[in-house]
Amino acid sequence: LPIPALDGGHIVFILIEGIMKRPPRVKTRMLVQQIGMIFLLCLMVFIIFNDLTR
Numbered sequence: 305l306p307i308p309a310l311d312g313g314h315i316v317f318i319l320i321e322g323i324m325k326r327p328p329r330v331k332t333r334m335l336v337q338q339i340g341m342i343f344l345l346c347l348m349v350f351i352i353f354n355d356l357t358r
Contacts, residue, residue: 308339309344
């Protein structure tokens with residue numbers, strides 16, 4: 305999965321850089337990384353909560 309906070313996200317950024325011929329801005333990259341990390345944390349909380357309620 306190309307989740308930005310993991311290695312798959314780095315691969316996506318490399319592909320974007322290859323297509324656009326320039327790297328994405330640092331602020332854009334950091335924002336996408338933060339959104340990916342929030343997504344992962346929310347997913348972990350959901351899975352743990354779901355596991356504990358069953």
